[in-house]
Amino acid sequence: EAQVTQNPRYLITVTGKKLTVTCSQNMNHEYMSWYRQDPGLGLRQIYYSMNVEVTDKGDVPEGYKVSRKEKRNFPLILESPSPNQTSLYFCASSLSSGTARTDTQYFGPGTRLTVL
Amino acid sequence: KQEVTQIPAALSVPEGENLVLNCSFTDSAIYNLQWFRQDPGKGLTSLLLIQSSQREQTSGRLNASLDKSSGRSTLYIAASQPGDSATYLCAVITGGGNKLTFGTGTQLKVEL
Numbered sequence: 001e002a003q004v005t006q007n008p009r010y011l012i013t014v015t016g017k018k019l020t021v022t023c024s025q026n027m028n029h030e031y032m033s034w035y036r037q038d039p040g041l042g043l044r045q046i047y048y049s050m051n052v053e054v055t056d057k058g059d060v061p062e063g064y065k066v067s068r069k070e071k072r073n074f075p076l077i078l079e080s081p082s083p084n085q086t087s088l089y090f091c092a093s094s095l096s097s098g099t100a101r102t103d104t105q106y107f108g109p110g111t112r113l114t115v116l
Numbered sequence: 117k118q119e120v121t122q123i124p125a126a127l128s129v130p131e132g133e134n135l136v137l138n139c140s141f142t143d144s145a146i147y148n149l150q151w152f153r154q155d156p157g158k159g160l161t162s163l164l165l166i167q168s169s170q171r172e173q174t175s176g177r178l179n180a181s182l183d184k185s186s187g188r189s190t191l192y193i194a195a196s197q198p199g200d201s202a203t204y205l206c207a208v209i210t211g212g213g214n215k216l217t218f219g220t221g222t223q224l225k226v227e228l
Binding site: 004031033035040041042043044045048050056058059090092103104105106107108109110 | 120150152157158159160161162165205207214215216217218219220221
């Protein structure tokens with residue numbers, strides 16, 4: 001089954017304790033992206049990746065890191081989480097990247113993160 | 117900076133009614149626009165994608181239109197059903213085709 005998976009689905013942690021949220025897709029998609037969703041603010045793009053070893057900042061990259069060493073995986077790293085990073089996080093992928101992209105975005109089920 | 121607004125924020129209709137959801141964006145230089153559906157506790161599901169050169173797209177009871185020059189899109193749902201209850205989000209694609217900006221969504225409830 002074609003899908004985007006995220007782990008963990010739920011995470012409660014404390015300020016400053018490094019964590020990684022994994023994202024994996026099995027569709028051989030080039031493009032992957034991370035979003036956070038907050039009440040009243042909607043979904044905002046954190047980082048995106050056009051292909052292996054190619055990443056760029058979205059609208060809210062501060063406090064996050066990403067890497068794309070393999071095509072299927074795009075982990076989101078919080079080196080020193082803070083309470084303002086408490087949010088619902090989504091990973092997404094689509095077939096291709098670049099101009100005039102016409103591909104549908106496929107979303108993972110989300111990771112609910114609470115930073116105390 | 118691109119801003120996307122969706123009106124209304126919430127909508128409640130009786131089953132069988134036709135309805136229109138609105139999406140407006142401030143920068144008309146978009147590559148395409150997508151409508152998504154989000155169910156509670158789940159991820160987003162793509163409903164329709166309209167390329168910037170298109171005026172509308174249809175899928176079953178859904179019809180999405182795009183007026184790029186005026187910065188507007190609408191999602192028309194015909195003969196609404198309780199199963200249509202969800203939050204509907206629109207997103208515009210800019211930044212060389214790699215950046216997505218989402219609206220805050222319309223929460224739809226279709227009542228029996």
